[in-house]
Amino acid sequence: MDRRLFLKEAGMAGALALLGGGGLFARRAWARGKLEEQLVGDALDTLRAQADEEERDFPARAAEGIRRPFAGMCLNVATFCDEISAPRFQEKLQRLPPEEREDQLLSAFCRCLEPDRVLAFLRQKARDVGKELDRRWDVSCREVARRWGERLQGRGPDFDAEDFGRQVTELVRDSLQRSARRAAKAGRPAVLGDTQEDVGASALLLVPLAKTDRLELVKQLPLFVVRVCRRLFAEVAGWYEGRRGNLHKQISGQLADLGDRVAREFEREVSRRLVDLHGWQEQAVRVAARRQAEARVGYL
Amino acid sequence: MTKRVVAGVLLLGLSLTPLACRPRKAREQPPPPANRVEYFKQKQAETYLPNGRQKVVLDTVEETPDGRIRYQTTDGQTWVVEMKPTGDGRYKFGWPEPAK
Numbered sequence A: 001m002d003r004r005l006f007l008k009e010a011g012m013a014g015a016l017a018l019l020g021g022g023g024l025f026a027r028r029a030w031a032r033g034k035l036e037e038q039l040v041g042d043a044l045d046t047l048r049a050q051a052d053e054e055e056r057d058f059p060a061r062a063a064e065g066i067r068r069p070f071a072g073m074c075l076n077v078a079t080f081c082d083e084i085s086a087p088r089f090q091e092k093l094q095r096l097p098p099e100e101r102e103d104q105l106l107s108a109f110c111r112c113l114e115p116d117r118v119l120a121f122l123r124q125k126a127r128d129v130g131k132e133l134d135r136r137w138d139v140s141c142r143e144v145a146r147r148w149g150e151r152l153q154g155r156g157p158d159f160d161a162e163d164f165g166r167q168v169t170e171l172v173r174d175s176l177q178r179s180a181r182r183a184a185k186a187g188r189p190a191v192l193g194d195t196q197e198d199v200g201a202s203a204l205l206l207v208p209l210a211k212t213d214r215l216e217l218v219k220q221l222p223l224f225v226v227r228v229c230r231r232l233f234a235e236v237a238g239w240y241e242g243r244r245g246n247l248h249k250q251i252s253g254q255l256a257d258l259g260d261r262v263a264r265e266f267e268r269e270v271s272r273r274l275v276d277l278h279g280w281q282e283q284a285v286r287v288a289a290r291r292q293a294e295a296r297v298g299y300l
Numbered sequence B: 001m002t003k004r005v006v007a008g009v010l011l012l013g014l015s016l017t018p019l020a021c022r023p024r025k026a027r028e029q030p031p032p033p034a035n036r037v038e039y040f041k042q043k044q045a046e047t048y049l050p051n052g053r054q055k056v057v058l059d060t061v062e063e064t065p066d067g068r069i070r071y072q073t074t075d076g077q078t079w080v081v082e083m084k085p086t087g088d089g090r091y092k093f094g095w096p097e098p099a100k
Helices: A003-063 A068-075 A077-085 A087-094 A098-113 A115-151 A161-185 A199-204 A223-239 A247-296 B002-020 B036-044
Strands: B054-063 B069-073 B078-081 B083-085 B091-093
Touching: A003 A115, A003 A247, A068 A077, A068 A098, A068 A115, A068 A247, A068 B078, A077 A087, A077 A098, A077 A247, A087 A098, A098 A115, A098 A223, A115 A161, A115 A199, A115 A247, A161 A199, A161 A247, A199 A247, A223 A247, B036 B054, B036 B069, B036 B083
Parallel strands: none
Antiparallel strands: B054 B069, B069 B078, B083 B091
16 A cells, blocks of 8 residues: 555545544533533423522511611610710710711611620521522422432433432522622621521521721621611701600601611612522522533533 | 817818718609509600601500500500619600510
């Protein structure tokens, strides 16, 4: 065989082998993609229905009772009024620039509100609601596992539902911890802190804490509370000093509104936390589907 | 004569000094009012509460057997709240919770 013929035939054989290999590779990628898509479709039917229901009902449930600390403040408003109407407090305020006046009012408010009790209350709420979220996630995982088990029948070993549940829950927990670490690194610590909670409660406790260098007590409150309070005290700082009339009535009215605003803001915050949680759950199921497809679809 | 008067005044001053410097009895705080229901009504007559600026319906205020205060708000909800004496003649109210 001459050299030219040899090179020609070797080239053709190589091209055929490459074509065959490429074909097998493409077929495997296509079959994997298709199976992954089917598995994700099965899972999303279940997960999305549940996510919609949770995003609709759970924020209001979580916010139930959040008005109680503010109702307590309203009942004790006389103490707060005495503190902020005391001549010494007023003199101090008048010496300060406007933004520091708000800080002083906010500090006085925090002394009456007992931030550590508010935080303990939020944690307990998150645990109660989180427990229910975890229970529902468990039910969803079983349903998804049942559907995947049916679809994967005859494609390799039996599908292990328990292992699937553990795997996706771990993936959700990883996403959650990554998010908490990112926030802490960016100087936005969350109520969750370093505590170990279950997934549902942890997701809800990613509510950011207030960030301030000046006020130690305020730091212990969630950011959404402080944001609403600041708006109120900016207003109060402007009007309460020279105002005659019933300070008790005026301030308790403002605090009552504050309680309602905080409750609405908390509902929004819980909605945001739930959207994140559902995103992580969906992502976890996608990863699990890809792993199943990779494990069960070969070249032939 | 003048010396005697001066000495007398000095002696009197010296003898009265310990009296003025004696440790005073701490100022006693008035005890909290005995009638808790009346105290609550008096303090909360003008108070607004959350859930859309509710007010306490004063006629519904009563003490529960466990020493808490039960009251209704203008939206018809019933609440119970703890009252603890603060030692300065007043009470501190807890966080109200819905009555069962």
